[in-house]
Amino acid sequence: MDFSSCSIFPVSNCLNDEFSSPGSRSSGVSRSPCSSNWDFDNGGDIERGNGSIHLDPIDLLPSDPFGMNLSTSFTAALASWWIRDCGFSLGDYGIDDDNLVSDFNGYGSGAWFPLYERQLNSGLVSNFGSEAQDWGYIQALNRAECSNSNEVEEACDGGEENEPHDALLYSLAYLGVRDLLSVEMVCRSLRSTVQTDTLLWRCIHIESPLSERLTDDHLLHLTNRAQGKMHSLSLVGCAQITDDGLKLVLESNPKLKKLSIPGCVRLSVEGLINNLKALKSSAMLGITHLRLGKLFGVTPENFNELKMLLGVDQYAPPKSRKPRFYHHGPYFLASDDECPLDIEICPECQKLKLVFDCPSEGCRERPEECRACDVCIARCVQCGKCINNCEYEETFLLENLCSGCWKDPPQQLEATSEGN
């Protein structure tokens, strides 16, 4: 981002107007011409993948005659400034003691802002000239006054509507994909933050109801926001995702370590193996954890191939894993389960399946005897106990429910994972 040419550019006046007076920003319905293509550029960039861009040349004409993308870059610069500010000053407090103390000593004399100033001087925004610096300065002062005097009301107690509070931004990291998509639609600044902060998209977990509607294009669009930094991808029941779609995602995310695809019915184990092989041949395969769930008909050859691709030692004895209990809830990557692959050979039928343990007291003493896939040993969908020796009911969905859970249903597990 190069702002060096901005100062000679007439449009910079409107940036001045809009940004150098933060006080009027809350009532800022006045739209500078250059900001009208703010969203267009951002959205268009991302939407390019599925070819559904709607171009209206009239929107483009007056806004940015020299194609400088000025407002887009400015917003992005602000966003990255904020992110840098956040990361930088945390580090500052933690590590850089000298600076801290010099700042700290200055507080008494009212010089609390060297940090901001330094930030602006050192960062991207510095090229932008003194307007930006003033703006940052003024904003910082305003915030200080705000909490000093308590007169300026916070967003929530005045009747007036405002920009989103900074505190909201801290919480984005704890939201899942569905909620991030909602936050993105709230206002311009949140939209820009959600779309440009790659950290929010490092771990992507998609489950019902989003999963039913998610197509290859949408998935690629979302995963591209991580800009290649995605670490874990979990697609639960994404029935529209194809092998080709997944291939594109895998290719653009070489840092992916964990892949979970239970219930993705259009994916095939052969397609998956081919994808992984292709990645491996171009030395881009970083996946070490794979979760397949119940649906794949995996042959022993597939199984060995997968183990090889994940870098599992074929002849090493299988590590003992934590007991896995059967239940009907959404199945996804359990963070405490570090096995490279979730499927294994069922001790009963010798097929490659998810193998479950039994939580009932009687079976715990001899865990090996009650350990099999869900076909070989029928289990209660609620508690996961085997129902061989007790009464049970069959539900409308032909699932089994043991008499204990039938009479006294346990509380439903919360379907959404905390903090994704």
Next chain:
Amino acid sequence: MVGVKKKMVTLVSSDGVEFVVEKRVAEQSLFIKNALNEGGVEEKVMIPIPKVTSDTLSSVLEYCEKHASATEFQENEIEEWDKEYIEKADLDLLYYLLQASYSMSIMGLMELGAKKVASLIRGKSPQEIRELFNIKNDFTPEQEEEIRREMQWNYE
């Protein structure tokens, strides 16, 4: 780091109220801890906490006090306490707490507050989020249309 015996420090909020607390309590804030360690602590330490009002600071210190003696409690006891503590904070205080914990570098409190705000957002529509946090919808009709088209798949 000399003289561990109940060393006290005085924190001054932005509106000039003084809080005298034990050093180990104040040191829950990484920011204060670093400052104290570097500055060579003298008897009478006054630490101004800019941008944090007395109301907020007293709440922050309540958190710090509990967590400074965290070893005396069971882990789930602290968890319960955290839950109750953040539950009784209204949205205003929540904002202030987050900002204060950020500027004072109190990671635990920041996480606690951010998770609470996230739980308020979870499951809400964009309009509900705007109403809850009183955020202005500053999209132009064209942008709205663009977003609607882009997000259609999500809301079918």
